[in-house]
Amino acid sequence: MAPYAVLALVLSSQPVTSLAVPAWTTVEVKPELATFYSDHVAAALRTRGFKVVTAAEMAGLLSMERQKQLLGCAEDSTSCLAELGSALGVSATLLGNLVRLEDTYHATLKVLRSSDGAVLAEVQVKATGQNALLDELTAAAGRLADRLDAANRPAGEVARRAASVRPWALAPLVLAGLSFAGGAVCLGLAGGRYAALEDALSTSKDVTGAALKLQHDGTTFQLVGWVGLGVGAAALVTAGLMYFLGAEPPAAPVVWLSPSGGGLGLAGSWP
Numbered sequence: 001m002a003p004y005a006v007l008a009l010v011l012s013s014q015p016v017t018s019l020a021v022p023a024w025t026t027v028e029v030k031p032e033l034a035t036f037y038s039d040h041v042a043a044a045l046r047t048r049g050f051k052v053v054t055a056a057e058m059a060g061l062l063s064m065e066r067q068k069q070l071l072g073c074a075e076d077s078t079s080c081l082a083e084l085g086s087a088l089g090v091s092a093t094l095l096g097n098l099v100r101l102e103d104t105y106h107a108t109l110k111v112l113r114s115s116d117g118a119v120l121a122e123v124q125v126k127a128t129g130q131n132a133l134l135d136e137l138t139a140a141a142g143r144l145a146d147r148l149d150a151a152n153r154p155a156g157e158v159a160r161r162a163a164s165v166r167p168w169a170l171a172p173l174v175l176a177g178l179s180f181a182g183g184a185v186c187l188g189l190a191g192g193r194y195a196a197l198e199d200a201l202s203t204s205k206d207v208t209g210a211a212l213k214l215q216h217d218g219t220t221f222q223l224v225g226w227v228g229l230g231v232g233a234a235a236l237v238t239a240g241l242m243y244f245l246g247a248e249p250p251a252a253p254v255v256w257l258s259p260s261g262g263g264l265g266l267a268g269s270w271p
Contacts, residue, residue, distance in 0.1 A: 183228025
């Protein structure tokens with residue numbers, strides 16, 4: 001197996017955090033202007049946390065002969081990209097193509113992974129006038145950064161996050177069932193107390209003490225019943241959110257104590 005192939009196998013799974021930006025290919029654009037635009041894109045990527053090596057900086061890192069060898073490679077030359085990445089310590093290469101047709105500029109920016117030449121991100125830019133092109137390139141750098149950030153995330157991250165929290169969704173689901181059952185029982189008891197109160201008032205005129213007790217018990221059971229139903233509804237919604245949205249890190253059971261009591265719950269971050 002060739003050395004660059006081994007390097008490709010090792011680096012293909014690594015996140016892209018650094019880029020080389022060779023001189024752009026141009027048509028009807030002055031080289032110094034193309035360099036300015038290239039450096040502007042590099043600066044915009046640096047503000048997003050990427051390490052960027054520009055064409056001017058390559059001159060201090062590579063010999064002139066080596067620059068000509070590496071920068072003269074074809075876009076799809078995996079071995080060349082791997083060698084360039086190894087020589088500069090970068091994980092990807094940003095290739096730019098800038099063409100001027102009358103007053104309109106067309107640019108293509110493409111990020112290739114150094115290890116295997118895979119296209120990680122590509123954007124097209126069109127602008128009329130040099131100042132407009134500068135603004136469009138700033139926006140294009142942001143889009144490139146967004147796509148590289150997305151490519152850096154593990155492919156199974158979303159699935160792992162959902163799987164990590166789903167077992168815990170059972171806890172609020174059980175709480176919802178218990179709360180609904182308790183609330184229904186309390187409302188049933190409240191209905192029984194009010195029925196007994198009506199019977200007592202219809203059969204006797206001297207039931208003040210008993211009537212007050214029945215009224216108090218009925219009001220208490222009714223309040224507790226409605227609270228139970230409300231807690232059950234909230235727990236049911238929580239279980240649904242935990243199951244379908246997931247959380248990172250996974251939710252964990254927690255116990256808290258206070259002078260007035262305590263409780264059991266779940267703690268975790270919102271996805």
